[in-house]
Amino acid sequence: MQRRSFIAGLAAIGWLRATPAFAQTDPLPSWNEGPVKRAILDFVPRVVTTGSRDFVPVAERIACFDNDGTLWTEQPNYFQVIFAMDRVKALAARHPEWKALEPFKWVIEDNRDALAAMGEKGMLEVMVATHSGLTTEEFRQAVLDWLATARHPRFKRPYTDLIYQPMLELMAFLRSNQFKTFIVSGGGIEFMRPWTERTYGIPPEQVVGSSGVTRYVLQAPDRPVLRKESKVEFIDDGPGKAEGINRFIGRRPIFAFGNSDGDQQMLEWTAAGTGARFMGLVHHTDAVREYAYDRNSPIGRLDKAWDEAVRRGWSVIDMKNDWKVIYPFEVK
Amino acid sequence: MQRRSFIAGLAAIGWLRATPAFAQTDPLPSWNEGPVKRAILDFVPRVVTTGSRDFVPVAERIACFDNDGTLWTEQPNYFQVIFAMDRVKALAARHPEWKALEPFKWVIEDNRDALAAMGEKGMLEVMVATHSGLTTEEFRQAVLDWLATARHPRFKRPYTDLIYQPMLELMAFLRSNQFKTFIVSGGGIEFMRPWTERTYGIPPEQVVGSSGVTRYVLQAPDRPVLRKESKVEFIDDGPGKAEGINRFIGRRPIFAFGNSDGDQQMLEWTAAGTGARFMGLVHHTDAVREYAYDRNSPIGRLDKAWDEAVRRGWSVIDMKNDWKVIYPFEVK
Numbered sequence: 001m002q003r004r005s006f007i008a009g010l011a012a013i014g015w016l017r018a019t020p021a022f023a024q025t026d027p028l029p030s031w032n033e034g035p036v037k038r039a040i041l042d043f044v045p046r047v048v049t050t051g052s053r054d055f056v057p058v059a060e061r062i063a064c065f066d067n068d069g070t071l072w073t074e075q076p077n078y079f080q081v082i083f084a085m086d087r088v089k090a091l092a093a094r095h096p097e098w099k100a101l102e103p104f105k106w107v108i109e110d111n112r113d114a115l116a117a118m119g120e121k122g123m124l125e126v127m128v129a130t131h132s133g134l135t136t137e138e139f140r141q142a143v144l145d146w147l148a149t150a151r152h153p154r155f156k157r158p159y160t161d162l163i164y165q166p167m168l169e170l171m172a173f174l175r176s177n178q179f180k181t182f183i184v185s186g187g188g189i190e191f192m193r194p195w196t197e198r199t200y201g202i203p204p205e206q207v208v209g210s211s212g213v214t215r216y217v218l219q220a221p222d223r224p225v226l227r228k229e230s231k232v233e234f235i236d237d238g239p240g241k242a243e244g245i246n247r248f249i250g251r252r253p254i255f256a257f258g259n260s261d262g263d264q265q266m267l268e269w270t271a272a273g274t275g276a277r278f279m280g281l282v283h284h285t286d287a288v289r290e291y292a293y294d295r296n297s298p299i300g301r302l303d304k305a306w307d308e309a310v311r312r313g314w315s316v317i318d319m320k321n322d323w324k325v326i327y328p329f330e331v332k
Numbered sequence: 333m334q335r336r337s338f339i340a341g342l343a344a345i346g347w348l349r350a351t352p353a354f355a356q357t358d359p360l361p362s363w364n365e366g367p368v369k370r371a372i373l374d375f376v377p378r379v380v381t382t383g384s385r386d387f388v389p390v391a392e393r394i395a396c397f398d399n400d401g402t403l404w405t406e407q408p409n410y411f412q413v414i415f416a417m418d419r420v421k422a423l424a425a426r427h428p429e430w431k432a433l434e435p436f437k438w439v440i441e442d443n444r445d446a447l448a449a450m451g452e453k454g455m456l457e458v459m460v461a462t463h464s465g466l467t468t469e470e471f472r473q474a475v476l477d478w479l480a481t482a483r484h485p486r487f488k489r490p491y492t493d494l495i496y497q498p499m500l501e502l503m504a505f506l507r508s509n510q511f512k513t514f515i516v517s518g519g520g521i522e523f524m525r526p527w528t529e530r531t532y533g534i535p536p537e538q539v540v541g542s543s544g545v546t547r548y549v550l551q552a553p554d555r556p557v558l559r560k561e562s563k564v565e566f567i568d569d570g571p572g573k574a575e576g577i578n579r580f581i582g583r584r585p586i587f588a589f590g591n592s593d594g595d596q597q598m599l600e601w602t603a604a605g606t607g608a609r610f611m612g613l614v615h616h617t618d619a620v621r622e623y624a625y626d627r628n629s630p631i632g633r634l635d636k637a638w639d640e641a642v643r644r645g646w647s648v649i650d651m652k653n654d655w656k657v658i659y660p661f662e663v664k
Contacts, residue, residue: 205580207582222600312554
């Protein structure tokens with residue numbers, strides 16, 4: 001009786017979600033049956049079940065997710081680029097010199113092709129340049145204000161609505177099995193942190209991203225601020241993702257998901273550890289419900305990483321066939 | 333009956349440690365009664381008790397601790413400098429050029445004054461220079477090998493024995509109240525991470541420190557490593573501690589402890605938030621059991637931060653009078 005109530009008590013506080021009761025309910029209801037869902041539902045019990053030969057202690061259950069194109073949509077451009085473009089337009093009257101200066105002139109002229117082709121490094125340069133001088137607090141507020149009012153050009157919804165329901169389910173499944181979930185994104189770390197906790201359940205200290213230099217200055221006696229400077233500090237993309245994981249997390253993930261060539265080294269770094277690992281890619285194949293693009297896209301190009309995934313047997317999501325729904329607002 | 337067993341179940345798994353049962357046992361048995369212990373035992377219940385006007389949600393209970401001189405001893409030199417000096421001596425035969433090159437010649441000549449005076453930036457330069465070329469895995473192993481064999485010159489014990497028992501109790505007390513404890517140290521991030529989890533209960537992803545550049549390279553097909561380069565990337569000291577907290581954690585701490593002028597901006601950054609906060613300094617006043625030093629010490633100088641602490645009413649530990657024991661091995 002005592003023992004039964006104890007178990008009931010654990011269940012009441014959610015403790016039992018951490019035990020492997022995998023068969024009872026589908027933890028991934030928005031996923032169609034298929035090789036990727038099967039691989040996930042094979043991997044997780046193997047690494048969390050005590051006595052399994054692939055058992056991984058809780059402290060080492062690190063899962064890393066790219067953001068743009070992996071957790072939310074990245075078309076027609078990375079949302080952070082759209083944010084930066086909106087900022088440039090809002091500030092253009094105060095900066096007449098931008099009319100002749102790339103990449104600002106592209107923004108003012110609405111030259112989407114040039115902007116899309118400038119890549120994540122160029123994106124960050126726009127970010128850093130248009131936001132230097134702001135304090136970290138002011139920048140945070142600018143991000144939240146933009147998210148509250150801006151709407152996606154195709155879906156006419158807030159950008160934070162355009163997150164992938166199947167990936168929310170995957171992250172919740174991993175966390176219920178005592179994984180610690182991290183974002184490892186080429187996007188700006190201070191662009192993501194104001195909303196990732198509410199949107200994905202990922203707290204700021206578990207967000208790794210690109211960054212500009214900040215400088216500690218006293219605005220008044222005993223009133224320090226961190227001011228954003230116009231200098232790139234770290235690009236968390238490509239090889240930088242492995243370097244960023246090492247710098248910020250200091251432990252090798254056993255599970256990683258990306259969608260583009262910028263995620264290739266994160267997946268390689270994950271794969272190079274010992275023991276069971278899971279490497280996955282989202283392939284955008286659904287032009288009707290989301291977007292379809294891969295080898296020739298300037299945004300989120302998936303080419304070399306795809307070849308490597310096929311060669312090494314990593315999981316590749318076929319969005320059109322693997323996902324029952326794309327966005328949370330489609331869930332009935 | 334059901335409810336009673338439920339509570340018993342929670343207690344059995346330690347859940348009830350998180351509820352404020354402060355009066356029952358002394359969470360800080362190695363601390364003498366005094367203003368700092370009183371301040372801690374006043375602060376923690378105020379911020380964790382539901383309904384308190386100073387209540388802080390669990391996600392925002394961030395506590396940051398300096399390492400050298402705050403969690404472990406830093407005399408007669410920062411332990412990492414001693415580690416680096418041991419590495420220089422071990423590698424000197426392979427580097428004849430070091431005999432004429434500072435700071436390596438100081439190490440080979442055992443010029444402790446010059447080494448002590450070079451500060452944390454110089455320390456990191458020795459670190460980075462003597463360890464460039466190693467992979468992160470090789471470096472980790474070098475740290476663990478050194479800790480397993482090296483002995484402190486005065487105490488004749490492994491360096492990881494020279495941690496402060498009262499601070500272990502403080503961190504455990506905070507964690508039992510659902511604080512997340514971080515190290516924010518001028519020391520090298522990769523020097524600390526191999527042992528902080530076992531020694532302090534702080535996992536690698538909660539360690540912020542100085543770093544050198546690492547580079548992702550393929551040692552063989554599908555065999556990537558991160559190689560340490562001879563370039564300083566980030567100095568997590570002074571203003572860098574506020575910048576490092578922002579970069580790595582992305583949330584302002586409500587509790588911070590340091591011991592030297594290098595911690596001043598971390599404490600200022602903590603103090604500048606809204607709501608209840610705790611700022612503390614360890615003052616090394618015990619030449620008999622540990623060391624006594626402050627304004628004129630080249631290692632762990634405590635001068636400007638001390639003045640600011642006095643002016644602003646921050647807590648300053650008088651080690652000789654506030655701590656019953658210094659090290660865990662003194663506990664009966």
